[in-house]
Amino acid sequence: xxxxxxxxxxxxxxxxxxxxxxxxxxxxxxxxxxxxxxxxxxxxxxxxxxxxxxxxxxxxxxxxxxxxxxxxxxxxxxxxxxxxxxxxxxxxxxxxxxxxxxxxxxxxxxxxxxxxxxxxxxxxxxxxxxxxxxxxxxxxxxxxxxxxxxxxxxxxxxxxxxxxxxxxxxxxxxxxxxxxxxxxxxxxxxxxxxxxxxxxxxxxxxxxxxxxxxxxxxxxxxxxxxxxxxxxxxxxxxxxxxxxxxxxxxxxxxxxxxxxxxxxxxxxxxxxxxxxxxxxxxxxxxxxxxxxxxxxxxxxxxxxxxxxxxxxxxxxxxxxxxxxxxxxxxxxxxxxxxxxxxxxxxxxxxxxxxxxxxxxxxxxxxxxxxxxxxxxxxxxxxxxxxxxxxxxxxxxxxxxxxxxxxxxxxxxxxxxxxxxxxxxxxxxxxxxxxxxxxxxxxxxxxxxxxxxxxxxxxxxxxxxxxxxxxxxxxxxxxxx
Numbered sequence: 001x002x003x004x005x006x007x008x009x010x011x012x013x014x015x016x017x018x019x020x021x022x023x024x025x026x027x028x029x030x031x032x033x034x035x036x037x038x039x040x041x042x043x044x045x046x047x048x049x050x051x052x053x054x055x056x057x058x059x060x061x062x063x064x065x066x067x068x069x070x071x072x073x074x075x076x077x078x079x080x081x082x083x084x085x086x087x088x089x090x091x092x093x094x095x096x097x098x099x100x101x102x103x104x105x106x107x108x109x110x111x112x113x114x115x116x117x118x119x120x121x122x123x124x125x126x127x128x129x130x131x132x133x134x135x136x137x138x139x140x141x142x143x144x145x146x147x148x149x150x151x152x153x154x155x156x157x158x159x160x161x162x163x164x165x166x167x168x169x170x171x172x173x174x175x176x177x178x179x180x181x182x183x184x185x186x187x188x189x190x191x192x193x194x195x196x197x198x199x200x201x202x203x204x205x206x207x208x209x210x211x212x213x214x215x216x217x218x219x220x221x222x223x224x225x226x227x228x229x230x231x232x233x234x235x236x237x238x239x240x241x242x243x244x245x246x247x248x249x250x251x252x253x254x255x256x257x258x259x260x261x262x263x264x265x266x267x268x269x270x271x272x273x274x275x276x277x278x279x280x281x282x283x284x285x286x287x288x289x290x291x292x293x294x295x296x297x298x299x300x301x302x303x304x305x306x307x308x309x310x311x312x313x314x315x316x317x318x319x320x321x322x323x324x325x326x327x328x329x330x331x332x333x334x335x336x337x338x339x340x341x342x343x344x345x346x347x348x349x350x351x352x353x354x355x356x357x358x359x360x361x362x363x364x365x366x367x368x369x370x371x372x373x374x375x376x377x378x379x380x381x382x383x384x385x386x387x388x389x390x391x392x393x394x395x396x397x398x399x400x401x402x403x404x405x406x407x408x409x410x411x412x413x414x415x416x417x418x419x420x421x422x423x424x425x426x427x428x429x430x431x432x433x434x435x436x437x438x439x440x441x442x443x444x445x446x447x448x449x450x451x452x453x454x455x456x457x458x459x460x461x462x463x464x465x466x467x468x469x470x471x472x473x474x475x476x477x478x479x480x
Contacts, residue, residue: 010075011053017080018047020131021087024124033122035091042086049083070468077460080107084132091125097449104456106132108463109347111220111317111434112455114445118225123206126223130213136463137217137247137347138187183251186258191216194243201235215240218247218347220317220434229320234303237320241310248275248314248342270382271343275313275353282309282337286330293327312337315349317434324441331437335424338431349432349462351401358386358394400466405430408458415450425451429458 021043028036084103088094094102098114105112106129118126195212199205207223214221224230228240246254249272257265266272286305290296296304304321311318312334323334341350361379368377379386405426412422421438425447428436439446444455461469 006072006075007053007056009072010079011050011055013072013076014050014053014079014083015047016050017083017135018043018050020135021046021128023131024087024128027127028122028124031123033124035087035122035124038090039087039124039128041090045086046083049079067471070471073464074469074472077107077464081456081460087125087128091122095449097452098445101444101452101456102129103132104459105434106219106221107136108432108459109133109137109217109219109315109349110429110432110459110462111214112428112436112440112444112459113221113434114443114447114452116225116443116445118223121223123223127206127210129221130210130219130223133217133219133221134191134213137219138184138251182255186251186254187216190243190246190254194239197239197243198236201239202233203231203236211240212243215243215316215318216247216347218244218314218316218342218349220311220315222318227319228307237303237307240318241307244310244314244316244318245276245279247316248346248348250343250345252345253343271354271357274357275343278340278353279310279313282313282333286333289328289330290326293330308334309337312433313340313348313350314342314346315431315433317428319435322435322441324435324437335427335433335437338427338433341431349430351398351431354381355394355397357381358391359398361386362391362395397466400470401430404461404466404470408454411454412451415448415454417447417451425455426458429455430462432459432462 021039025036025039025043027033028039081100081104084107085094085096085099088099088102089096092099092115094114101112101114104110111133115121191212194215195208198208198211203211210223211228213219220227222228222230228236249266250269253265253269253272257263266276283302283305286309287298287301290301290305291298294301307318307320308323310316312323315338324331326334339350340356341352342348344352344354358379358381361381365377365379369375379391408430409422409426412425413419417425418438421436421440424436424438425440425444428434428440435441444452447455
């Protein structure tokens with residue numbers, strides 16, 4: 001294992017992360033909000049930590065192996081969560097555990113928060129929170145692969161460990177750095193379009209930019225305690241719903257549709273098609289339930305269900321109403337929708353539609369095998385047979401996901417949370433969703449330090465899709 005090269009790479013990535021504070025520093029200078037020195041000190045602290053790792057790890061440029069890539073990504077995300085706390089510590093005087101929770105929640109695009117009074121916070125710190133989600137959405141490691149190939153570290157190893165979804169070997173172009181640059185070009189372009197649309201819909205320029213960062217990244221942080229409900233605008237809600245859906249779709253499909261000037265690529269892709277049909281089915285189900293159980297007018301029920309379902313299925317977590325107060329089965333249904341999440345290769349969380357679709361097909365195959373034990377029934381996705389290795393990996397992921405979920409939920413309950421709160425807290429953190437039920441419906445501020453740290457572990461495990469972190473616990477991983 002090339003530890004020196006790994007630490008050098010992590011140091012370079014950390015120095016790159018410090019540059020994200022330049023925009024908040026500029027905002028602080030413009031608005032004179034009193035956070036200039038806090039942000040400057042945070043920038044210096046983060047850059048210094050990265051520089052120390054870089055300088056203390058000299059060595060030749062060596063191509064990283066697969067296991068090295070996993071270690072770089074895991075170390076980087078753990079270190080990033082720690083480095084990201086400085087603006088919260090210096091600017092808001094938050095306790096360490098709260099600052100860590102807010103930092104990791106932003107970077108993993110979970111959107112859960114322990115902060116109240118957002119409307120009164122300095123704009124520079126609000127922008128910093130939004131930036132955390134935006135950079136975490138596409139993945140700072142993918143950014144590094146796109147613009148920092150001079151590091152001399154194995155790009156494909158990093159890409160495998162970072163990119164969400166079951167089919168990690170697929171690339172848009174033969175050159176990995178070119179693929180990553182394409183992804184980031186689409187991501188930036190989509191964000192600019194979203195910001196422009198929000199501004200034209202009546203948001204201030206600051207709110208438009210801030211919310212576009214959280215919408216395309218499917219993060220869910222807002223600059224207002226009332227989230228997007230603050231604006232009371234159906235147009236803003238429709239814009240947000242559209243760009244949340246776009247963020248929840250595989251960016252490879254966006255590239256194919258854009259490059260080929262053919263939007264039919266969206267419908268031809270089985271995962272995107274399943275994702276859109278499932279979302280539509282849930283919108284109709286929730287609309288009918290709200291109309292029947294609460295007596296809502298059809299247009300009101302449709303408005304609420306359309307926004308909230310899209311927000312949950314894409315793991316964004318924006319809100320225009322509190323779905324935890326909805327009647328009957330609806331609050332639990334909303335949490336369960338979050339387990340499915342968006343498409344692989346998107347910024348959304350959850351288990352990903354492709355895995356759920358494959359699990360359904362594999363389960364159906366086992367039922368058919370009971371009737372025809374000697375038959376051969378290949379599982380097909382988009383007309384192609386699903387490789388047995390990928391099928392086993394999906395079953396393994398699902399098993400580990402459930403085991404990890406149950407274990408973390410039991411830890412939450414042992415720490416003192418009631419069953420509903422513990423269930424929803426781990427579900428919303430592992431699926432990088434944000435809002436939960438019970439005492440975490442609005443905020444995680446009431447949790448103890450132990451419970452918040454457990455939630456932080458769940459967010460990281462969900463963002464890195466379990467394997468990237470758990471593989472480090474295997475003794476064989478550390479053997480040459």
